[in-house]
Amino acid sequence: MFESGYLALFLASFLAATVVPFSSEAILSGMLATGYDLYWSLALATLGNWLGGLSSYYIGWLGKTEWIEKYLRIKHEQIVKTQNRIAAKELWISFFCWLPGVGDVIAVLLGLLKVNVWNAAIGMLLGKMVRYVVWALLTLKVIDLF
Template sequence: MDEVLAYGGLFLSAFGAATILPIQSEIVFVGMQIADYPAWMLVLVAGVGNTLGAVVNWFLGRWIERFRDRKWFPAGGKALDRAQRWYHRYGKWSLLLSWAPFIGDPLTIVAGVMRERLLDFVILVTIAKFGRYVFLAAVTAGLIQL
């Protein structure tokens, strides 16, 4: 039961970290790896959670543009236009940066706004998100020195 709760906590932290919520999953991931949870299982759980959180952002992006001119909307029309131009310039391949702090979450929202195909989105984001956790596991295990 404790393992289920631990993995559930990792999943939720990874899921939340991929959304617009200010959550970090790395501390949970590293803590569990240090506590001898299998790295492959941590990568699987965190990667799936983080990818699904990004899918929520994609759906949010598909829905959110209708509110761009409202006063309460957090991103002004100019900011959204700038993000769309940037995404149009670099295209779907920019989703390989969806793992990155500060830019990753907005990228996944803009992909939804830009009507990126969901299958292409999921493939590229999955590569990025799983790659992030594989790298984190390797660093934590001492396989990669920073």
């Protein structure tokens, strides 16, 4: 039977990838410390955080570049120049959506700039997965010390 702890980790990871300030790493560490399966925990934390990041991307996608021009007073030419500048780097830029504080902003901006959804999704998935794997390995090392 699937334990409710895994569902809590998935939801915490999803929320942590949105504008809701939340630490899914603390939940992951707690679960690993209490004997939850490493691979299930990593998979569900990554999946939840990735889907949360994609929801932030989608919120940006719903926005209009006219809003950037109007409210941020950035000229259309500058927006197009920025889109062209990041066009070949979408995957690597989205990789950094795991960063605390700025990752959510990166995801929303990528959506707002209408970058390729597949590149953004793959980059986000890789970044979030690497972050959780590193965090889990550090957690297990600390657990081994005690």
